[in-house]
Amino acid sequence: MSLPYYILRRALQAVPLLVGVVVINFLIIHLAPGDPVLVIAGEYGTTPEYLAAMRAKMGLDKPLSVQLLIYLKTTFMGDLGHSFVWNQSVLRIILEFVPATFLLMGSSLVLSVLIGVPLGVWASRKPYSLMDNTITTVSLAGYSIPVFWLGIMSILLFSVRLKWLPTQGMASIASGYTGSAYALDVARHLVLPATVLALAQLALITRLTRASLLEVMSLDFITTAWSKGLGENWVIFRHGLRNALLPIVTIIGLQVGYLFGGAILTETVFAWPGMGRLMLRALSTRDYPLIMGMFIVITVMIVLVNLLTDILYAVLDPRVRVTKK
Amino acid sequence: MSAPDRRPASRLARACAEFWRRYRKNRSGLVGLALVCGFLLLAVLAGAIATSAPLDTKTGAPFEPPGPIHYFGTDDLGRDVFSGVVYGARVSLAVGFLAALTSTIIGIIIGAVAGYFGGWVDDLLMRVTEMFMVIPVFVLALLLVALFGPSVSNVIVVISILSWPGTARLVRADFLSLKNREFVEAARSLSAGHLDIIFAEILPNALAPVIITASLRVATAILIEAGLSFLGFGDPNTISWGLMLYWAQNFIRHAPWMAIFPGLAISLTTLAFNLMGDGLNDALNPRLKER
Numbered sequence: 001m002s003l004p005y006y007i008l009r010r011a012l013q014a015v016p017l018l019v020g021v022v023v024i025n026f027l028i029i030h031l032a033p034g035d036p037v038l039v040i041a042g043e044y045g046t047t048p049e050y051l052a053a054m055r056a057k058m059g060l061d062k063p064l065s066v067q068l069l070i071y072l073k074t075t076f077m078g079d080l081g082h083s084f085v086w087n088q089s090v091l092r093i094i095l096e097f098v099p100a101t102f103l104l105m106g107s108s109l110v111l112s113v114l115i116g117v118p119l120g121v122w123a124s125r126k127p128y129s130l131m132d133n134t135i136t137t138v139s140l141a142g143y144s145i146p147v148f149w150l151g152i153m154s155i156l157l158f159s160v161r162l163k164w165l166p167t168q169g170m171a172s173i174a175s176g177y178t179g180s181a182y183a184l185d186v187a188r189h190l191v192l193p194a195t196v197l198a199l200a201q202l203a204l205i206t207r208l209t210r211a212s213l214l215e216v217m218s219l220d221f222i223t224t225a226w227s228k229g230l231g232e233n234w235v236i237f238r239h240g241l242r243n244a245l246l247p248i249v250t251i252i253g254l255q256v257g258y259l260f261g262g263a264i265l266t267e268t269v270f271a272w273p274g275m276g277r278l279m280l281r282a283l284s285t286r287d288y289p290l291i292m293g294m295f296i297v298i299t300v301m302i303v304l305v306n307l308l309t310d311i312l313y314a315v316l317d318p319r320v321r322v323t324k325k
Numbered sequence: 326m327s328a329p330d331r332r333p334a335s336r337l338a339r340a341c342a343e344f345w346r347r348y349r350k351n352r353s354g355l356v357g358l359a360l361v362c363g364f365l366l367l368a369v370l371a372g373a374i375a376t377s378a379p380l381d382t383k384t385g386a387p388f389e390p391p392g393p394i395h396y397f398g399t400d401d402l403g404r405d406v407f408s409g410v411v412y413g414a415r416v417s418l419a420v421g422f423l424a425a426l427t428s429t430i431i432g433i434i435i436g437a438v439a440g441y442f443g444g445w446v447d448d449l450l451m452r453v454t455e456m457f458m459v460i461p462v463f464v465l466a467l468l469l470v471a472l473f474g475p476s477v478s479n480v481i482v483v484i485s486i487l488s489w490p491g492t493a494r495l496v497r498a499d500f501l502s503l504k505n506r507e508f509v510e511a512a513r514s515l516s517a518g519h520l521d522i523i524f525a526e527i528l529p530n531a532l533a534p535v536i537i538t539a540s541l542r543v544a545t546a547i548l549i550e551a552g553l554s555f556l557g558f559g560d561p562n563t564i565s566w567g568l569m570l571y572w573a574q575n576f577i578r579h580a581p582w583m584a585i586f587p588g589l590a591i592s593l594t595t596l597a598f599n600l601m602g603d604g605l606n607d608a609l610n611p612r613l614k615e616r
Binding site for chain 1: 353452453455456458459460461462463464465467468469471472473474544548549551552555556557558570573574577578581584585588591592595596599600603
């Protein structure tokens, strides 16, 4: 199977997935207690005229199946509705908060790969040795600590006790920083939340790298590499790790959804002005159109990231295109 | 499969003994098991261990630091933090066990049906499974609990509905490889029904990875419940570790003990189930059996 064809097929497979997500959203709106119009319009700032107009637009007098089709159509046209709390289009509000969350998630992901992969390699060198057991157990502990509690504890230690780092927000308020001073300020604010959010991912990546590398290192081509008299580093990194990293790519794709959950919690602890905080604000004001819109946007992002990792995998490993369905 | 001893009770006993022999070797697995038992005892005997009722606001002055009377201090309303942590074990373990159990059952049924029948049934169920794998569990759980009301039972239902896909995929894969084996053919030729074949013949051979996943799922469910409660979307009327952290948020500088102890409890419990999952993996994973 050629690469473009594979990419096209994967992209087409993502379409029913997206439809399914929108259908779930539709079902939630209709299963939620109360009038769906109120659910979709929000409880505040609505007038009877608007509600009547919304009823007509959603086709509430028509059968459920027609309503679903209408909902699918408006959603896929990019119309996620209007938030009365903000008096703005839902999509525009969300896009405003996306960059902060991306900065947080992206840097924590980079951090976890940069630290997790070397740790995994180190652990796999001598399986079941003291070093391996230590790394494996510590990473399991990292995986078990709730991210929000870790955040609180890091605030206690690094800013209350040691006063090293800022803990709230994304930039110093009223500092008037511009250019590189501003970037540095944001970076200082980013250190704690990004590190905290990275830890759970780091644990997973460490364990996976270790397991995957152990498996690859027992394959025949590695034995061949050893028998050619190649050095240890060369065999591990050039032959072993290159192949062992492939499953990691997939896992990162699958973990993005999990990362979003962690981001919501981390943003709450550190008052980071991203989508997590937006979502909590939407929930507390019962701003349903915004809540539903955010769910769709987040899921679409996850689908896209999964698509990208699948394609990346296929580019890196041609075998996938043939064997993996 | 051709065990000479046909009495099920002794076969089970021997399997258990064999399992325990393997499990015992794994030190971290044993630590996990001991911790799990400890927290279970804590939950069951909460009434006897706690020094006061968890929501009693008159146990002492507000913000008393940890000491001989209030082991973990008191919170902003004078509630005893130690008693809260003890009683909080009930919610965490109940949510963890029930959500893991329900989602595992859902996963087994969907995976078994997909793998056993194959064809369009498999295609359809796997598309649905893929969709649930893409959905951000915590985000949707938050949304559903906010919409349908934050009660312990709702939290359990929501986590169960959202976390079965992993199990379904594991079970399906095992069923695909097992359904054409001789012992299944034998059962079929004795005109055993589909249900019999699925549950009595194939499923017992596909259970090992399911059990390992279930143990890890308890940990995940506990973390999700704690996260929801921490954000203020847990059951506000039942004490839980997440709820205690939600209360603690505004007093972190002032009374750090309010946050430290419930968080430690969550971490230790999830660590316990993760360790147990590792131990189970070593004891049950057929690929490692030879070692």
